Amino acid sequence: MEKATSLSGLVRTKSDQLVETLAAAFKSPPSSVAAGSGGSGEVSESVGASRRSSRRMTGASPGRSGGKNTHIRKSRSAQMKFEVEEMINSGAALSRASSASLGLSFSFTGFNMPPDDIIADSKPFSDDDIPEDIEAGTGKLKFQTEPTLPIYLKFSDVTYKVVMKGMTSTQEKDILNGITGCVNPGEVLALMGPSGSGKTTLLNLLGGRLNQSNNRGGSVTYNDQPYSKSLKSRIGFVTQDDVLFPHLTVRETLTYAALLRLPRSLSREEKTKRAIDVIQELGLERCQDTIIGGSFVRGVSGGERKRVSIGNEIIINPSLLFLDEPTSGLDSTTALRIVQMLQEIAEAGKTVVTTIHQPSSRLFHKFDKLVLLGKGSLLYFGKASEVMAYFSSIGCNPLLAMNPAEFLLDLANGNINDVSVPSELEDKVHVGSGEADTRNGKPTPAIVHEYLVEAYETRVAKREKKKLLAPIPLDEEVKLKVSSPKRLWGATWWEQYNILFCRGIKERRHDYFSWLRITQVVSTAAILGLLWWQSDTSSPKGLQDQAGLLFFIAVFWGFFPVFTAIFTFPQERAVLSKERSADMYRLSAYFMARTTSDLPLDLILPVLFLLVVYFMAGLKMGAAPFFLTMITVFLCIVAAQGLGLAIGASLMDLKKATTLASVTVMTFMLAGGFFVNRIPVFISWIRYMSFNYHTYKLLLKVQYEHRMPVVGGTRIDSGLEEVCALVAMVFGYRILAYISLRMMKLQSGA
Numbered sequence: 082m083e084k085a086t087s088l089s090g091l092v093r094t095k096s097d098q099l100v101e102t103l104a105a106a107f108k109s110p111p112s113s114v115a116a117g118s119g120g121s122g123e124v125s126e127s128v129g130a131s132r133r134s135s136r137r138m139t140g141a142s143p144g145r146s147g148g149k150n151t152h153i154r155k156s157r158s159a160q161m162k163f164e165v166e167e168m169i170n171s172g173a174a175l176s177r178a179s180s181a182s183l184g185l186s187f188s189f190t191g192f193n194m195p196p197d198d199i200i201a202d203s204k205p206f207s208d209d210d211i212p213e214d215i216e217a218g219t220g221k222l223k224f225q226t227e228p229t230l231p232i233y234l235k236f237s238d239v240t241y242k243v244v245m246k247g248m249t250s251t252q253e254k255d256i257l258n259g260i261t262g263c264v265n266p267g268e269v270l271a272l273m274g275p276s277g278s279g280k281t282t283l284l285n286l287l288g289g290r291l292n293q294s295n296n297r298g299g300s301v302t303y304n305d306q307p308y309s310k311s312l313k314s315r316i317g318f319v320t321q322d323d324v325l326f327p328h329l330t331v332r333e334t335l336t337y338a339a340l341l342r343l344p345r346s347l348s349r350e351e352k353t354k355r356a357i358d359v360i361q362e363l364g365l366e367r368c369q370d371t372i373i374g375g376s377f378v379r380g381v382s383g384g385e386r387k388r389v390s391i392g393n394e395i396i397i398n399p400s401l402l403f404l405d406e407p408t409s410g411l412d413s414t415t416a417l418r419i420v421q422m423l424q425e426i427a428e429a430g431k432t433v434v435t436t437i438h439q440p441s442s443r444l445f446h447k448f449d450k451l452v453l454l455g456k457g458s459l460l461y462f463g464k465a466s467e468v469m470a471y472f473s474s475i476g477c478n479p480l481l482a483m484n485p486a487e488f489l490l491d492l493a494n495g496n497i498n499d500v501s502v503p504s505e506l507e508d509k510v511h512v513g514s515g516e517a518d519t520r521n522g523k524p525t526p527a528i529v530h531e532y533l534v535e536a537y538e539t540r541v542a543k544r545e546k547k548k549l550l551a552p553i554p555l556d557e558e559v560k561l562k563v564s565s566p567k568r569l570w571g572a573t574w575w576e577q578y579n580i581l582f583c584r585g586i587k588e589r590r591h592d593y594f595s596w597l598r599i600t601q602v603v604s605t606a607a608i609l610g611l612l613w614w615q616s617d618t619s620s621p622k623g624l625q626d627q628a629g630l631l632f633f634i635a636v637f638w639g640f641f642p643v644f645t646a647i648f649t650f651p652q653e654r655a656v657l658s659k660e661r662s663a664d665m666y667r668l669s670a671y672f673m674a675r676t677t678s679d680l681p682l683d684l685i686l687p688v689l690f691l692l693v694v695y696f697m698a699g700l701k702m703g704a705a706p707f708f709l710t711m712i713t714v715f716l717c718i719v720a721a722q723g724l725g726l727a728i729g730a731s732l733m734d735l736k737k738a739t740t741l742a743s744v745t746v747m748t749f750m751l752a753g754g755f756f757v758n759r760i761p762v763f764i765s766w767i768r769y770m771s772f773n774y775h776t777y778k779l780l781l782k783v784q785y786e787h788r789m790p791v792v793g794g795t796r797i798d799s800g801l802e803e804v805c806a807l808v809a810m811v812f813g814y815r816i817l818a819y820i821s822l823r824m825m826k827l828q829s830g831a
């Protein structure tokens with residue numbers, strides 16, 4: 082215990098020194114902020130100095146002193162361990178604050194590659210790391226710590242409601258009721274609360290992802306400025322579900338993210354190197370060539386996938402990092418590792434906000450600040466280390482030794498079974514007359530909730546709101562950097578198109594070489610070839626038979642592309658929404674890349690098909706008719722794909738989309754000119770919308786032009802009308818799909 086006291090004294094002495102350092106840094110003239118951009122050497126040195134000072138600090142704290150600490154940990158009781166950890170945290174938070182504040186004297190020009198010694202020095206973590214290392218604080222990660230614009234996040238009286246439309250009535254539901262708090266660079270803020278208490282909603286709101294002004298109230302500011310689109314490039318947002326492409330490898334995933342998101346000032350090589358650095362820093366080397374995987378394909382483990390999701394966001398070196406339950410579903414060691422990583426990120430001067438469901442006590446002590454929510458109301462905001470003292474001050478103490486997080490969640494749920502009841506609450510039980518007010522002589526969860534909200538309102542809320550009014554220690558010019566309305570794209574339109582095109586090809590490479598699809602097409606072609614083997618057109622019956630084959634070709638290549646294209650956008654909806662929320666690329670670049678990257682395969686398969694059918698069925702010999710048939714089929718495929726894309730993009734629901742597509746395709750087929758020739762005038766227009774009809778007419782023209790003017794009731798014309806109609810469909814349906822995507826709501830997460 083004595084040792085602990087002396088160590089705490091040491092940390093406090095260091096903290097005093099730091100306060101002085103901080104004050105000096107804040108007082109540094111604004112010119113030093115701007116001047117930082119002048120010499121990168123100078124910047125690197127400052128970065129190194131900041132890190133060195135931070136390391137010295139943590140080295141001085143007991144928890145980071147390697148073997149010595151391990152000795153303390155092993156020989157003392159669990160209680161002792163808590164105290165030591167608390168001291169470590171206070172030391173770490175201070176060191177983080179120092180890094181953050183020192184970052185102010187650097188340039189804010191964006192990226193500077195970290196000095197080589199730091200990269201070489203970095204010790205990645207892997208699943209094989211010994212947890213003891215982390216406990217002792219010696220397995221510390223050295224994150225990329227290029228200085229970024231420090232962002233002070235403040236939120237005051239934040240409210241959010243949703244309007245729920247029922248069959249007969251419309252109801253409003255309050256999700257958040259007046260939440261106030263703040264988090265500074267160098268700090269990790271944890272949002273805690275029972276399931277459904279509003280953590281994700283608050284996180285989305287703070288991350289600028291719930292912007293419908295009619296549903297929200299209060300204010301959220303970033304360096305005292307409101308949210309602006311330029312912040313998107315400074316914010317990393319890790320969603321609860323890992324939204325990643327299942328068939329890309331870890332390295333490919335991070336490389337594409339780097340190429341799309343890092344600023345244009347970096348070269349392609351530098352961006353690629355950044356992805357490799359992140360892989361090393363996240364300890365993903367072992368699985369860097371493994372695919373991410375998903376529900377149907379096995380890939381990396383859950384913890385690795387979570388790390389890739391985090392890597393996807395930290396790759397841009399964000400000033401503000403939001404994470405939604407980054408540890409849920411992970412074992413306690415992996416969870417600790419991830420929270421440790423968040424601490425490292427904060428140490429580099431970033432602001433970190435994370436929701437957390439039920440952290441272990443080890444995790445809990447790693448947070449600097451805490452927001453405790455209960456049914457959308459604020460039950461506590463302040464230092465995580467002071468939360469137990471606060472609840473003790475309002476008469477709530479655990480009766481058993483328990484994890485503080487467990488105690489807090491019990492309270493937030495209104496469960497006070499193992500909690501000492503404050504006298505005010507006891508009074509309420511005695512005053513309350515009905516069964517509804519009490520449960521076995523104990524206050525109901527609703528009464529407990531009311532008491533906790535009231536206690537916070539009367540004792541803390543005012544003080545915290547006052548604190549928010551204090552100006553942030555940043556230069557006016559620096560503050561305004563967050564409010565530029567200009568979007569910052571990481572790559573030009575053409576670069577985005579190329580990157581997305583290559584990514585699309587890689588993601589669907591398994592489809593391209595799918596023997597199943599090839600076998601399906603080739604075997605259908607072979608069966609058709611056998612059924613129409615060397616078909617003879619000298620008799621009317623033979624001619625009618627061959628026309629049937631041509632009609633089948635028009636239907637087959639109208640049907641398949643629609644049903645494959647339907648899946649394109651609904652399947653990628655989550656990724657598209659996430660990436661667009663982060664302004665990774667322009668929608669037009671994505672749309673063009675997505676619709677063209679499938680074309681090579683879509684054009685290879687019909688070639689194989691025609692090579693088999695055309696010659697087996699004995700269609701008109703000659704290079705010109707063969708190639709004209711092929712071009713006609715291509716046009717049909719691209720037009721049909723357009724229809725599939727439009728249906729998928731406008732409905733974004735596979736069930737609805739397949740139903741609509743099957744009705745449409747069937748109608749087009751029936752109106753295609755083979756089954757019925759005399760269509761009533763009032764519905765004859767439907768024919769002109771059918772790509773089957775135009776394709777069939779063009780195929781007839783290629784085969785029988787100059788031989789007969791009418792085949793099976795269908796007139797052979799010049800073909801110009803049909804070609805124009807198909808070309809109009811190729812573009813028209815795609816424009817419709819693009820407009821639908823533009824109108825798609827971006828991910829809100831809540």
Ligand SMILES: Nc1ncnc2c1ncn2[C@@H]1O[C@H](COP(=O)(O)OP(=O)(O)OP(=O)(O)O)[C@@H](O)[C@H]1O
Nearest residue numbers: 243245256274275276277278279280281282283831
């Ligand atoms: N768009 C919405 N429509 C209806 N209810 C909503 C909507 N968004 C959020 N809610 C409700 O608001 C409450 C808070 O949801 P939120 O997802 O923020 O909770 P949470 O604390 O993150 O929960 P969990 O820990 O289970 O993820 C829930 O009761 C949820 O059902």
